[in-house]
Amino acid sequence: MRLSRREFSKLGAMGLAAQALPGAGLQAQDGNRKVGYCVIGLGRIANHFIGGVQASSTSRITGLVSGHRDKAEQFAARLGVPKSSIYSYEDMDRMRDDKGIDAVYVALPNSMHAEYTIRSAKAGKHVFCEKPMSTSVSDAEKMIAACKDANKKLMIAYRLQYEPTNLRAIELIRQGALGKVQVIESANGFYENAGEWRLNKALSGGGPLMDVGIYCLNATRYLTGEEPQDFGAFVSTIDHDGRFDTVEENTVWTTKFPSGIVASCSTTYGAPMRSYYRVYGSKGWLEVGSFNYEGLRLQANYRSERGSPATVLDELNTERDPKQFTRETDHFTECILQNKTPKTPGEEGLRDMKCMQRIYKAAGVEAL
Amino acid sequence: MRLSRREFSKLGAMGLAAQALPGAGLQAQDGNRKVGYCVIGLGRIANHFIGGVQASSTSRITGLVSGHRDKAEQFAARLGVPKSSIYSYEDMDRMRDDKGIDAVYVALPNSMHAEYTIRSAKAGKHVFCEKPMSTSVSDAEKMIAACKDANKKLMIAYRLQYEPTNLRAIELIRQGALGKVQVIESANGFYENAGEWRLNKALSGGGPLMDVGIYCLNATRYLTGEEPQDFGAFVSTIDHDGRFDTVEENTVWTTKFPSGIVASCSTTYGAPMRSYYRVYGSKGWLEVGSFNYEGLRLQANYRSERGSPATVLDELNTERDPKQFTRETDHFTECILQNKTPKTPGEEGLRDMKCMQRIYKAAGVEAL
Numbered sequence: 001m002r003l004s005r006r007e008f009s010k011l012g013a014m015g016l017a018a019q020a021l022p023g024a025g026l027q028a029q030d031g032n033r034k035v036g037y038c039v040i041g042l043g044r045i046a047n048h049f050i051g052g053v054q055a056s057s058t059s060r061i062t063g064l065v066s067g068h069r070d071k072a073e074q075f076a077a078r079l080g081v082p083k084s085s086i087y088s089y090e091d092m093d094r095m096r097d098d099k100g101i102d103a104v105y106v107a108l109p110n111s112m113h114a115e116y117t118i119r120s121a122k123a124g125k126h127v128f129c130e131k132p133m134s135t136s137v138s139d140a141e142k143m144i145a146a147c148k149d150a151n152k153k154l155m156i157a158y159r160l161q162y163e164p165t166n167l168r169a170i171e172l173i174r175q176g177a178l179g180k181v182q183v184i185e186s187a188n189g190f191y192e193n194a195g196e197w198r199l200n201k202a203l204s205g206g207g208p209l210m211d212v213g214i215y216c217l218n219a220t221r222y223l224t225g226e227e228p229q230d231f232g233a234f235v236s237t238i239d240h241d242g243r244f245d246t247v248e249e250n251t252v253w254t255t256k257f258p259s260g261i262v263a264s265c266s267t268t269y270g271a272p273m274r275s276y277y278r279v280y281g282s283k284g285w286l287e288v289g290s291f292n293y294e295g296l297r298l299q300a301n302y303r304s305e306r307g308s309p310a311t312v313l314d315e316l317n318t319e320r321d322p323k324q325f326t327r328e329t330d331h332f333t334e335c336i337l338q339n340k341t342p343k344t345p346g347e348e349g350l351r352d353m354k355c356m357q358r359i360y361k362a363a364g365v366e367a368l
Numbered sequence: 369m370r371l372s373r374r375e376f377s378k379l380g381a382m383g384l385a386a387q388a389l390p391g392a393g394l395q396a397q398d399g400n401r402k403v404g405y406c407v408i409g410l411g412r413i414a415n416h417f418i419g420g421v422q423a424s425s426t427s428r429i430t431g432l433v434s435g436h437r438d439k440a441e442q443f444a445a446r447l448g449v450p451k452s453s454i455y456s457y458e459d460m461d462r463m464r465d466d467k468g469i470d471a472v473y474v475a476l477p478n479s480m481h482a483e484y485t486i487r488s489a490k491a492g493k494h495v496f497c498e499k500p501m502s503t504s505v506s507d508a509e510k511m512i513a514a515c516k517d518a519n520k521k522l523m524i525a526y527r528l529q530y531e532p533t534n535l536r537a538i539e540l541i542r543q544g545a546l547g548k549v550q551v552i553e554s555a556n557g558f559y560e561n562a563g564e565w566r567l568n569k570a571l572s573g574g575g576p577l578m579d580v581g582i583y584c585l586n587a588t589r590y591l592t593g594e595e596p597q598d599f600g601a602f603v604s605t606i607d608h609d610g611r612f613d614t615v616e617e618n619t620v621w622t623t624k625f626p627s628g629i630v631a632s633c634s635t636t637y638g639a640p641m642r643s644y645y646r647v648y649g650s651k652g653w654l655e656v657g658s659f660n661y662e663g664l665r666l667q668a669n670y671r672s673e674r675g676s677p678a679t680v681l682d683e684l685n686t687e688r689d690p691k692q693f694t695r696e697t698d699h700f701t702e703c704i705l706q707n708k709t710p711k712t713p714g715e716e717g718l719r720d721m722k723c724m725q726r727i728y729k730a731a732g733v734e735a736l
Contacts, residue, residue: 185555268551
């Protein structure tokens, strides 16, 4: 029996989802049972995720991993997590015996994603890992292999592939509303302050491409539904004020896709940059004006035929943070309960890792 | 004696400019004499130029070259050009003896710029030539040499380097208002219809890069004040409907400048594209939202120090077409009368030609 998302939600509302589902097995003996997530790393992004889970009807926080016991105990008290489900980085492998934890959410600096994904899979937990998946292609491959060996699911947290504004943009393109897509422009960047972990290559793996440029890269891939054929790129560092001793400040790149669609993208840690993508087709264009947690806005202007009246869209998504986190978590929970492959599995993260490696290589940098 | 532009204008208003100026020589015996331009090619752009000259106090139309005598006679009657100063493409070299013609304005398809620039110089006329300068680097070099040999001035019609919105953008950047510039984005393109000369490589020399992408290229150069160090680029053709049998449909490119400033640019004939450039610096950004003949708008947002109140600019240039043409023509006239080198001489056009050749080469195309 296969259930549609809508059918599943309906059953969920009746408390019947887990019973009705194939593959739910032991984890779903109790119809009211939510999938339990252990958050690894209690930084800024973890707070967004926790808020998303709190708003979810399918998932809950059941464990915490932190280097700061005090902080973790405060989180635990607030979230109703038993003290016995608080782990340190050293002893987190013990969660193997923690039946309340079905999956982990890896919210650590990039370079730690691989180790904690692999250890979590070995501890018998599904893994929901933040982007970028890792700091090297080989680490990404090891993460996929570890989850496969443990028969556990791996999903990369590409939240924009689960929220309605981006899905609407993709839908318009697939429906041919823009005609034949020709060119995509995208940028994402910000001014990063000294001392942030992102500027430490040992933690981040690289500059703005890894953290924010990856949104542009991922968008060009999901908007086209194609994989890049080739890249041209440059990296540069202009500010020699200590911030960019280990990572580059700016990256620009161009891509060509097999259909002929071309893209030009920019990212920076050196300037307050407008974040957006814009898609130009023979019949018109569309733009989504940010990659943020909320306030996404789709604008579009296209004509079914040349000279015909234009269809003008200006759709503001009023969903508030952390709704995007609820959506992506609900998806992973559904995959766990229904034994489905996530829409953005480890392989999706690996594809971006390989693309970023090629972008660096095109810029003359051996990286990732 | 050197006169400032303002002083010169003042004298011009008094009808004294030509008398006061060194180097004006024979051409300026009469204080009221305007520099006379012969328009070569009576297409769309020529009409803008003619309007610009009609609004000028320094210049006038004194000759016409056209393949259509009837059309030329209509223009002549309207503009007060004597019938004896109407030439065909075959006999235009006779303008050597036409004392009313000081300079020519070359408004022909790109591939004809070289021949008519060289013939005009040999006929003893200064040359004001539309962009792109030519359809090959070697033609551009021959044009410069021919004008030099004839001791005549050559200016390429980069109108945006003479109008206040772009000059203001440059000024803000040079003053450091944006801090250290990091990244520039720029795009310019449109949906081109079948049958237009631009789609015929024999006339245009190439695709959208030659006609509209050149604005992005030129802007990245005048905004930075630097010459590109290297290019990455792709060209593509998606629509196989006969329009792109000889030229490509899309071009995207990235550039790195010696200071480390990087740029990503896009151009197309296959889609209605937003035309603009946006400059990101450590203290803020600015944008000019079109390369059009009128209605240019500068928007900027920057802070003198991080955390300080933002300076927000939104300046709409209300000058109407053909004011930009008046400005650039007045500049060339001033150069002729004052024996000065134009701000955008043949060498400026050649630099863009060489850059476009490198962009094509980076895209794997041998061109120009």
